Amino acid sequence: MQLSRVLIILFFFAVLSSCEETTGNDTSKVSVGITDAPASVDSIMISFNKIEAKVDSNWLTLFEGSSTFDLLKFTNGKFNLLTQNLDLEGDHIHFLRIKMTGATVYKDGVAHAMTVPGGDTRGIQINVKNGLLKAGISYTLLVDVDARRTFIRTKNGFRMKPVLRAFLIAQTGKINGTLQGWTDDPTVFAMSGSDTVATAQPDPSGAFTLWYLDPGSYSIAVSDTVGFSKAYAGPYTVTAGGTTSAGTLPKSDPK
Template identity: 30%
Template sequence: MKKLILFSVAIVGLSFASCKKDSSNSAGTARVSVKLTDAPGAYDAVILNIKQVVILSSGGEKIVEVNGNPIDILRFRNGKDTLLAGVDVPAGRLQEVRLVLNNTGNRVVINGVSYDLNTPSGQTSGVKLKVQDDLTSGIAYTLLLDFDAAQSIVTTGNGKYNLKPVIRAIPAAVSGALTGVVIPAAAFPRVYAIMGTDTVGTVADATGKFYFPGLAAGTYRVNFAPVTPYAVKTIDNVTVVNGSVKDLGSVTITQ
C-alpha cells in the first residue's frame, strides 16, 4: 500500500507497547499520530506556525488543535520527525487531511534574512492533503507529513515568497488487533495477551466478546482467567499482523 502524490499524506511507523495494563474496546476508531518531517531545501530555516490538523474519513471529521511554538521543519530531516498530534479517528476510508496555519509566524530564512511566507490557503480552510486509504478499527497509524522544502517555496519575483506545499505519501498500518468470543459468556473471564514481558489485559463483555486494539505485530499467548467454577484456558502461538484483526472465533471454556 504505497503512493506518491502531491498534497498528500504518509502513514508510517507507530509503535505500540504496553506492560500489564488494561485495554478498552475502541471498535469504530483508529488511533492516528500526526508527525512532520522534511526533505532538505537550500534554506537556513523554514518555519511553520501550525494551528490545527483536520482529519477527514468516511466515518467523520476530527479537528486536532496543535498547541506549540512555530516549527523549523529543517530540524527534522534525515529520519528525524516531530509529533504534532495524536487522535482517535472514526474508522473508514481516509479521504483528506488539512493543515491549518496561523496567520503569522510562517517564515523562510535565506542567508540570514527572514522573509514572511504567503500561505493564504493554509490560513483559511487549510492546506488540503488528498489521500485514499482505509483506517481499520483498532489499528494504529502514523500520519507522517514529509514536507519537500525545495519544491514548496516559490519566489514571486518581487522579493516575496509563497508556500505551495509538496508532500510525499507512504501509507502503512503499523499495528494489529485481536478479537474473539468466549463461550459461555457466563464465564466472564479476564483475557490477557502476552508477548515476552509485555501483557495487555481486557474483560469479555456480557456477550462474551473480547477485543484488543493497537497490538504490536508478533506472536502472543492468550490466557483466559474466568470466574468460578470455570477453568483457566490458554491459547498459544496467536499471530497478530500489522493492518489486520486476528479473530480467534469462539473460545470454549469448560468447568
C-alpha cells in the same frame, strides 16, 4: 542546490513503524508529528494551529493548538511529535486539512515571510492515498510537502505554493548506503527519471538513508559543495515496507 522535500508526519500510534499493528480495540490510535529532509536554506519556520481529517463523512480534529518550529531541525528521518495516541473511529480517511498560519524561509540571514494561500482560513486540503482503515489496527500516515515546489525563489525572496501529498507509510520503502571518498558536504538524491524524489545528508561515516519512497525503481545522484556530481544508475528497486541497500558508492571509479 534546490530545496529538498519536507515531510509532515501524522503517526497513527506506531511511531516510525512501517507495518500495521493490532491495538486490541475497535478504534485506531493517532499520533501527530513532523519531520523533513535537508534543504539549502538556513531554516524554514512554519506555524499552524489545526490539523483535521475527514474520516468517513465526518471532519475530526487531530491537532489543535499553536505550534511554531524550524523544519530543518527534523531531518534524515527525525521527527517532532506533536500529539500521540488519539482514538480514531472510522473506516476511511479521505482528506486531511492543515490550517497553517505562517511560513518564513531564512536564507543567508535574511527572513522571507510568506502568505500561506488559504492556510489559516479554509486550510490546505490534501487527498489521502489509499486511506482505508480497519478497527483495532494502528497506521502511520505521511503528509509530504515538496519544498522544492512549495517554497519558490523569486526576484525579491520566496513565495509559497503548497504542493503536498498524503499516503500510508506502510506503502513506502527506503534506500540506504554508504558514500566513499566524498568529503565536501555531499547530498544524496533519489531520482525517478529526471525528478528528485527524496534527499539525504550522510553522517560523518558516509552512511545515508533515503526515506519514504513509493515502490518502484530509482537511480541515485550525489553532489557536493564544490560542484562535483555523479550519478549511480542502479536501478535500486524499492518495495513497500522494505529497505533496499545501495551498498558503497565511491566518488572515483575503480581503475
